[in-house]
Amino acid sequence: MxxxxxxxxxxxxxxxxxxxxxxxxxxxxxxxxxxxxxxxxxxxxxxxxxxxxxxxxxxxxxxxxxxxxxxxxxxxxxxxxxxxxxxxxxxxxxxxxxxxxxxxxxxxxxxxxxxxxxxxxxxxxxxxxxxxxxxxxxxxxxxxxxxxxxxxxxxxxxxxxxxxxxxxxxxxxxxxxxxxxxxxxxxxxxxxxxxxxxxxxxxxxxxxxxxxxxxxxxxxxxxxxxxxxxxxxxxxxxxxxxxxxxxxxxxxxxxxxxxxxxxCDYGDWNPESDPFIKQNYKANKVSLARGKKACKRDLQQQVNFPQDDVPLYGMVCRLTEQKGIHYLLPILQDFLLNDVQIVVVGSGDPKLAAALREISEAHSDKFAFVEAYNNPLAHCVEAGADFFLMPSEFEPCGLNQIYSLVYGTLPIVRSVGGLKDTVIDYDTTPQVATGFIFDAPTPEALLIKLQRSLLLYCQRPQEFKRLQQNAMACRFEWSxxxxxxxxxxxxxxxxxxxxxxxxxxx
Ligand SMILES: Nc1ncnc2c1ncn2[C@@H]1O[C@H](COP(=O)(O)OP(=O)(O)O[C@H]2O[C@H](CO)[C@@H](O)[C@H](O)[C@H]2O)[C@@H](O)[C@H]1O
Incomplete structure (x- = not known):
């Protein structure tokens, strides 16, 4: 060289x-x-x-x-x-x-x-x-x-x-x-x-x-x-x-x-200065709680969800098999039996889009599919969701899980590629955890982690906040x-x- x-x-x-x-x-x-x-x-x-x-x-x-x-x-x-x-x-x-x-x-x-x-x-x-x-x-x-x-x-x-x-x-x-x-x-x-x-x-x-x-x-x-x-x-x-x-x-x-x-380009992706989100916030407990709440309400409003305090899951991606939509689709209706809300923003494969659209029409109060490439909305999802879904089939690095960490939105990812390098699993190493990781390339493995995340949110709110702070303490400096x-x-x-x-x- x-x-x-x-x-x-x-x-x-x-x-x-x-x-x-x-x-x-x-x-x-x-x-x-x-x-x-x-x-x-x-x-x-x-x-x-x-x-x-x-x-x-x-x-x-x-x-x-x-x-x-x-x-x-x-x-x-x-x-x-x-x-x-x-x-x-x-x-x-x-x-x-x-x-x-x-x-x-x-x-x-x-x-x-x-x-x-x-x-x-x-x-x-x-x-x-x-x-x-x-x-x-x-x-x-x-x-x-x-x-x-x-x-x-x-x-x-x-x-x-x-x-x-x-x-x-x-x-x-x-x-x-x-x-x-x-x-x-x-x-x-x-x-x-x-x-x-x-x-x-x-x-x-x-x-x-x-x-x-x-x-x-x-x-x-x-x-x-x-x-x-x-x-x-x-x-x-x-x-x-x-x-x-x-x-x-x-x-x-x-x-x-x-x-x-x-x-992560902190000039573009930073909850402290992001111009697209309802309220800027920092990692400290008070600011985080207030900011996330305002951003969550705003996101709920944007996709016509009731403004309830239920766990909100976000996903932003190109609609391709790579991103693991095929793991989500078979278990989505089951998971929606819980008191949860899910927003998916994506464009691409028409078949995947049609399947997501059908579910959103049947459950419009808790599942929203925005078929678009929409950068401001992507920022609102990163800030307003509690969890970010990235169950990829494969993922060379992945940026959205990194952005999620930065916004204190816990990623739920599969154990592949850069997802494995950037997220720490709650079930394996709870002290330093920043999200949830599943291994098997199956809808059931994803469903188990979704249910684990739900338990964390509903039954251990302090622990959930601790993980948010762990996530926000991660640095991914381009320098x-x-x-x-x-x-x-x-x-x-x-x-x-x-x-x-x-x-x-x-
Ligand atoms: N519907 C939508 N609306 C708004 N914004 C959207 C969007 N869909 C995608 N985006 C944006 O596009 C980017 C996606 O980046 P990713 O790294 O997550 O995946 P991608 O597969 O495109 O990149 C490939 O290259 C990158 C860069 O190396 C690797 O991290 C990755 O693993 C690899 O697959 C993000 O900035 C995201 O916000």
């Missing part, structure tokens, strides 16, 4: 390449990280630039200055692809928005009506190639190119092929962060006309079926370092059960595989995560490094 003089940490030039960045466009947790981690790296003194596609929904693009008008020359292709680079700002960080209308001037960013764009492979192959092309033209010579998920997986590959002998990138190392390895960017060879290197030599190890190339495999195989967004997910990724079919790919990189837990990232860039060992011998099957 990058070798510089010790003892002082060198200032690195870091190009952070991501398909979405909060503040511009967001569909999930990747965007939160792509906003907060670059800011934390910059705060450590590094020169960070972000590159993202200039999608139509990026409102700021209309006023943005054009820094570069150019074209991507493609070896073996007769025609170059024209594009512009617009400069935006994320805080103090320059953001290079790759403006290629043919690829990105569309109503949505990945999909319309739950149908991914047919040329997503070509779109993100172009984005990956342009991210490196623009560096040379703008004159930003990165020490580290930090890629994120499949959309950017071809960047490490291009550095080792197209740019292998290019002096400009001679000192450049690459890193790929795995936010979610279930999405692998698998596309037919047809979609890689802009990356002829992939076609000239057959890279069998990057194939997923003989007709397709996996962009994530390319990133994992060619990046200098690979990291998962939690140590436990890094361990899962080298197992057959936890690697989404890519165990061999991760095992081959085991000595370069790290796990670094995401942080600490950023320091771990820098140690990884510099090739220094750290405790979060995963090893194949130390595996935790999911």
């Amino acid at each position: 990058v070798t510089r003089n010790k003892p002082s940490t060198p200032s690195l030039r870091i190009l952070f390449v991501a398909s979405e960045v909060d503040g511009f466009v967001k569909t999930g947790g990747l965007a939160d990280v792509a906003k907060s981690l670059p800011a934390a790296l910059q705060a450590l003194g590094h020169d960070v630039r972000i590159v993202m596609p200039c999608y139509r929904p990026v409102a700021a693009r209309d006023e943005a200055e054009t820094a570069l008008t150019t074209e991507l020359y493609v070896p073996t292709q007769p025609q170059a692809v024209p594009y512009r680079v617009k400069t935006l700002k994320s805080g103090e960080i320059p953001v290079y928005a790759v403006d290629a209308p043919h690829y990105f001037d569309r109503p949505e960013i990945y999909a319309e009506n739950n149908q991914g764009y047919a040329d997503n492979g070509e779109r993100f192959a172009f984005f990956s190639a342009a991210s490196l092309d623009l560096c040379e033209k703008i004159g930003f010579q990165p020490d580290v190119v930090h890629c994120n998920d499949w959309h950017t997986g071809l960047v490490p590959f291009l550095l080792r092929t197209r740019y292998a002998d290019n002096a400009f990138f001679a000192q450049t190392q690459s890193v790929i962060t795995i936010h979610n390895a279930v999405f692998q960017g698998i596309f037919n060879y047809d979609q890689y006309s802009l990356i002829p290197e992939l076609i000239q030599h057959r890279y069998v190890q990057l194939e997923a079926g003989s007709a397709n190339i996996s962009m994530l495999k390319a990133g994992v195989a060619y990046a200098d370092k690979v990291n998962a967004v939690s140590p436990n997910y890094a361990k899962e990724l080298v197992t057959e059960l936890g690697a989404h079919g890519m165990a061999r790919d991760f095992q081959q990189r085991a000595s370069d595989l790290y796990g670094i837990v995401n942080g 600490e995560a950023a320091e771990q990232y820098v140690r990884m860039y510099l090739g220094e060992e750290h405790t979060a490094q995963a090893t194949v011998g130390d595996v935790t099957p999911v």
Whole structure:
């Protein structure tokens, strides 16, 4: 990796390449990280630039200055692809928005009506190639190119092929962060006309079926370092059960595989200053009790629940199998026989949405399903609920359980990925507990923990408050995560490094 003089940490030039960045466009947790981690790296003194596609929904693009008008020359292709680079700002960080209308001037960013764009492979192959092309033209010579998920997986590959002998990138190392390895960017060879290197030599190890190339495999195989967004997910990724079919790919990189837990952006997620919630509050007993009460009443009002003092459970997520809705659905009606209220905010899979809608119509006084992507409401759920549900099938890190801890809303999670790294179970270690964890991937296991949480709330209110304070005392500083990232860039060992011998099957 990058070798510089010790003892002082060198200032690195870091190009952070991501398909979405909060503040511009967001569909999930990747965007939160792509906003907060670059800011934390910059705060450590590094020169960070972000590159993202200039999608139509990026409102700021209309006023943005054009820094570069150019074209991507493609070896073996007769025609170059024209594009512009617009400069935006994320805080103090320059953001290079790759403006290629043919690829990105569309109503949505990945999909319309739950149908991914047919040329997503070509779109993100172009984005990956342009991210490196623009560096040379703008004159930003990165020490580290930090890629994120499949959309950017071809960047490490291009550095080792197209740019292998290019002096400009001679000192450049690459890193790929795995936010979610279930999405692998698998596309037919047809979609890689802009990356002829992939076609000239057959890279069998990057194939997923003989007709397709996996962009994530390319990133994992060619990046200098690979990291998962939690140590436990890094361990899962080298197992057959936890690697989404890519165990061999991760095992081959085991000595370069790290796990670094995401942080919380306390500027955005903080009950003391959150502008979206009814009443700000602190962790001390009086403030917490008053604030939570006001926020709970407000949330109840927003979803038309009676304003009773019954335990209120919240859930905010993309509606996908990943988030464990299929564990909740079979036991939901049973649990609703209790004096409880539940709010689910989510959008995505139409089948899951229909099932949730049906239950909410039958129990509108205690089960609300808000089918939406609604950031202000997400904040109100974090603040107003007593418990937060995250029974995920798998969870690389998870941010919402972290936000819940910050708001004193006890998470109920499954023992996977980053959920296991960030929540402490009441039944196992009551003194330091911050929530509830269940193991078995079954609705019954979730139901047992829901009932345990109900008992805690109704029968041991002081104990419940103590857990809230434990939760609020947890800190998830992006500055600490950023320091771990820098140690990884510099090739220094750290405790979060995963090893194949130390595996935790999911
Ligand atoms: N309906 C809705 N309304 C409003 N806001 C909504 C919403 N649905 C989701 N969000 C927001 O999107 C983010 C979701 O982040 P998560 O980390 O929990 O999951 P996600 O699976 O998207 O991220 C992936 O990447 C992240 C980042 O590394 C990993 O933590 C995670 O495990 C991995 O699956 C949160 O900020 C949440 O508030």
